[in-house]
Amino acid sequence: MKITRITTQLIPPRWSLVRIETDEGLVGYGEPTLEGHAATACAWIEETAPLLIGEDPTRIEHLWQILYRGGFYRGGPLQVSAISGLEQALWDLTGKAWGRPAYQLLGGACRDKIRVYCHAGGATPEAAAEAARRAKEAGYDCLKTGAANGPQRLIELPATVDADVARIGAMRDAVGRDFDIAIDCHARFTPAMALRFCDAVADLSPMFVEEPIMPENIDALARLTAKARVPIATGERLVTKYEFRDLLERCDIAVVQPDLSHAGGLAECRKIAVLAEAWYAGLAPHCPLGPVALAACLHVDAASPNFLVQEHIADALTAPWVKNPPRVENGYVALPEGPGLGLEIDEDVLADLPPHNWLTPQWRLNDGAVADW
Known part of the structure; x- marks a missing residue:
């Protein structure tokens, strides 16, 4: 061939x-x-x-x-x-x-099904709590919510962190302690603010705090992970085993989050998972993308003993050009059954789709300075 x-x-x-x-x-x-x-x-x-x-x-x-x-x-x-x-x-x-x-060619399944989480949040504690309750009622036992949901100053107002803690605390109260809540900071905090935030949410027992700061300064991240009282997850902006090696050697990372559409693909992310396993770190692949990327993740998840939980978005489960998208049942996805990645693609539907020109949103602080999205 x-x-x-x-x-x-x-x-x-x-x-x-x-x-x-x-x-x-x-x-x-x-x-x-x-x-x-x-x-x-x-x-x-x-x-x-x-x-x-x-x-x-x-x-x-x-x-x-x-x-x-x-x-x-x-x-x-x-x-x-x-x-x-x-x-x-x-x-x-x-x-x-x-x-x-594909997972059978990566060493075979380490589990019978794959745990996934949904995204939930709200502008107020009441709205966030209701979203969390809906996630639990839908069968999930894990969700991820956002923090730092807007342009962040180098040192933010106390009220900003207070508002995040109030929302996430309402979610914890709504779902109880037999349910995991992950918190995504989108790397919008400085190290000082990240430590303040991690201390503020520690008593809410988050599954992990994701990307509290940018991963480009490994020393700063190492100092943060040494002081934080919560598990820290990161990795969506890192590529290849080489960058993850530096991360794991120098930082006390609880969960690595390679993106299978960014970090090198299935085999490279399987190697990253093996590196993480040697440091007793979990694997939770980043995937806010489409059905093919999600399918790739599911195969690595199946074959990795240190897999923790898989991200997905609703659009990846409903794309009209996939005849057999993954299905979530009670917070889990079944192991892929078809050959390869296991998806059946409808080329007729694809042929009618227009291209997109999506660009990263641009944020500004009150004084007009650039802020991270």
């Missing part, structure tokens, strides 16, 4: 898709979405595609090495997101060629 053609497509609301076609008629799909730069990642694929034409798609590791090392410059979210989508498509093809789900 040889690769004959590689194409890309932008798909609403902010996703992208790569197809790898072969001389045997099999097609593999991957999601190289880099939010706000989806067209750029697709351009990287189109520019690099000649390196893969004529190659055997089942030589996944070899082709990954060509893509990562063959262009002299290595790493970064653009290159590795593009590689991630291509690598997902190679696993999809290999599983289809061999008639096996």
Whole structure:
């Protein structure tokens, strides 16, 4: 089997898709979405595609090495997101060629089903509590909510943290202590504010506090994890095993969150999970993306003994161009059954979809200065 053609497509609301076609008629799909730069990642694929034409798609590791090392410059979210989508498509093809789900080729299942969490929140404590109750009634035993939901000063007003604590506290009261609540800070805090926030929510027993600060300063993150009284999770902006190695060696991270559309794909994220396992850290892949990215995550989740919980968004479960999207039942998703990534793609529906031009929202402080979204 040889690769004959590689194409890309932008798909609403902010996703992208790569197809790898072969001389045997099999097609593999991957999601190289880099939010706000989806067209750029697709351009990287189109520019690099000649390196893969004529190659055997089942030589996944070899082709990954060509893509990562063959262009002299290595790493970064653009290159590795593009590689991630291509690598997902190679696993999809290999599983289809061999008639096996991808997780069986990654070492087999470590569990019978995959725990997932939903997103919930609200502008007021009352609204947040009601959203949490709905999540529990829907069968989930875990949710993630946001903090720092707006432009953040370097040192924020006490009322800002107080409002977050009130909302999250109302959610805890609504669902009780037999339910997990994760808190996503979107790396909007400075280290000083992150420590203040972590101290403020510690008594609410969050499952983890996600991205309290940017991961670009490992020393600052190391100091924070040494002082925080809550489990810290991070990783959605990191790529490849090399960056996660530095993170795990220097920081007391409880949960790593590689994104399978950014960090390098299935095999690379499986390697990241193994690194995390050696530091007794859990795996909770980041995935606010589409159904192909979610499917890729589910296979790594199935094959990783230190898997904790999987993120997903509602749009990934209802995309009209997927004939058999994953289904959540009582807070879990069944192991994928079909070969490859296990999705059946409706090309007729895809053909009618317009491209998107989603850009990252831009936030400003009251004085007009740039704030992190």
